[in-house]
Amino acid sequence: MENWNVTSDFILLGLFKHTGTHQFLFVILLIIAFMSLVGNALMLLLILLDPRLHRPMYFLLSRLSLMDMMLISTIVPKMAVDYLRGSKSISLVGCGFQIFFLTLGGGECFLSAAMSYDRYVAICHPLRYPVLMSWTLCLRMILGSWFLGAADGLIQAAATLNFSFCSTHEIDHFFCEAPTLVHLACADTSVFEYVMYLCCVLMLLVPISLILISYSLILAAVLQMHSNEARKKAFATCSSHLSMVRLFFGAGIFTYMKPKSYRSANYNKIVLVYYTIFTPVLSPLIYSLRNSEVKGALRKCMDQCAALGHE
Known part of the structure; x- marks a missing residue:
């Protein structure tokens, strides 16, 4: 097959078709992305x-929110414009930028591990919290x-786009993703695919292991507490983070650790x-519904906005 012309573009086949049902789903997806x-x-x-x-x-949580905003902004605007314009x-x-910023989101895994360490120190060593969880350490974790997310993204983007692509350059996806893109390459990509799979596994399993260790120590400390009120407070402190860990890592494992033989384009x-x-x-x-401090900050903000509106 002929090598693909570097000046040409890839073709994203997209997520939706121009039917009534798909148009409705497209609007719902835009609303969710905006929310x-x-x-x-x-x-x-x-x-x-x-x-x-x-x-x-909360500083760690703010970086998590920033990464989520970057993830949405990398995918949805391009997908929406392409769908509306045909x-x-x-x-x-553009493909390289999407691969880089999407892989950069892998840094969320390590941010989640840092948040679990923060909860471990807060519950198991509350008196030493300012020392064990200093602002310097917090910044280093972030x-x-x-850095790890950016390094992985840069390597994947550079290596993927370095392949010679064949005349067929249609991507059966709604954004550029390295595992999908390498299937269009004319060269043997088996070694790269294996290394990429190994990197994804490590970026999931290493943080998960750290999170499990942190929460195992937290559970052991909570079970030794004699006050039911203290136990409830400790569990309430960790419940929000644990919920997000289950959602984020569960989706990540199903996405990147499932064998290729069980995958399909629609899947x-x-x-x-x-x-x-x-x-x-x-x-x-x-985090807002399960955290009294965040809810208090939201109420305070709403009260201030209401007061400004009455002036």
């Missing part, structure tokens, strides 16, 4: 404005998460819609 952007932006604003939330736990093309550079699309669009909208809802 996700608004919810995460509001979470960032609350953490920035309320002094009671100026703690490492255009399906994406340039080589920078480390961003990948459905799972990745959940992973990239539905999960980010749930994060601010879970």
Whole structure:
């Protein structure tokens, strides 16, 4: 087969067709994406404005919201514009940017591990919290998460786009994803696919292991508490993070650790819609509904807005 012309574009086959049902689903997806952007932006604003939330736990949460906003902004606008205009093309550079920013979201795994360590210190060593969870360590954790995600994204984007692509350049997806794109390459990509799979597994399993260790130690400490009130408070502190861990890592495992023989194009699309669009909208809802401090900050913000409206 002839090598693919570098000046040509890829063709994204997309998620929806121009039928009544698909148009309805398209509108629903846009509403969910908008809610996700608004919810995460509001979470960032609350953490920035309320002094009671100026703690490492909420600073980590704000970085999580920022990554979710980047994930939505990388996928949905391009998909929406292509669907409305009837255009399906994406340039080589555009594909590279999507691969990079989507893989950058893998840093969320390490941010979740950092948040579990924060909860471990807060519950098991409350008196030493300022020392064991200092702002310096918090910043290092965040920078480390961003660095690992960015390094993985840069390597995947550069390696994927370095292949020679064949004359067939249609991508059966609604965005550029490295595992889907390498199937269009003319060269033998088995080694790269194996390394990419190994990286995805490590970026999931290493943080999950750290999270399990942290919460095992938390559970052991909670079971030794004699006060039922203290136990309830400890479980309430961890419940929001545990809920997001189940959603995020569950979707990640089904997306990247399932054997290729059990995958299909429709399966990948459905799972990745959940992973990239539905999960980010749930994060601010879970943290706001289950966290009294966030709800207090939201009420305070709403009261201030109402007071300004009456003036």
